[in-house]
Amino acid sequence: MRLMAEGLSAKRGEDLIFNDISFILDASEALVVTGPNGSGKSTLLRVLAGLLRPESGHLKLENGPPEIAHPSELSHYLGHRNAMKRELTVAENLSFWRDFMGDSPGGRGATLTEAVEAVGLPDIAHLPFGYLSAGQQRRMAMAKLVIAYRPIWILDEPTAALDAGADRLFADLVKAHLGKGGIVIAATHQPLGLDRTKELHMTGFEHLAGDHWHDA
């Protein structure tokens, strides 16, 4: 599978936030999007997730499932907010997401037990989401990534509120996903602990895109 962004630009209100962004990601590749506050990282991720229409340019998928009209149909999007109902239990929230998202062709999501174990919190799925600490809430939001199978993960500041242990756990989840041929695009101010990533540095109109492979 190959995900290609060609000449993307996006507006917020009347303002052009970024212009002419292109990249190519093959299976097992990660793109880390960096840049100062307000440079357009979240806006770009929302475009990639199909939540915001680009002003110009397009996204293309090569060698993907034939029935897919837009790459967003194969994507998980984890935004700044966790998108979980505070009044429902963790188990109810995750079950909702599993049923709502369904699995993309070519894979199967984890069971509820496997998903909460994957984020290191096997014993609190019966609690209302609102009872959890900020870090526990973020970890449970990550469990959404594995409870329904999606080959493309789009992650906005995924490790905000996480402690060092959860950082490592998250890096392991991402590595496992890449190891199975997944694609990851993550906006972050902190290193994700990945060995090799492509990097896109956003600076408003003057962004630097390229194959900057980093060794950890």
Ligand SMILES: Nc1ncnc2c1ncn2[C@@H]1O[C@H](COP(=O)(O)OP(=O)(O)OP(=O)(O)O)[C@@H](O)[C@H]1O
């Ligand atoms: N809904 C909106 N309406 C109008 N302008 C917006 C909207 N959302 C974001 N913007 C503007 O778009 C620009 C880019 O914002 P964006 O959230 O994409 O930046 P970012 O790089 O993700 O920032 P941060 O590192 O602070 O999360 C900012 O100038 C912001 O004020």
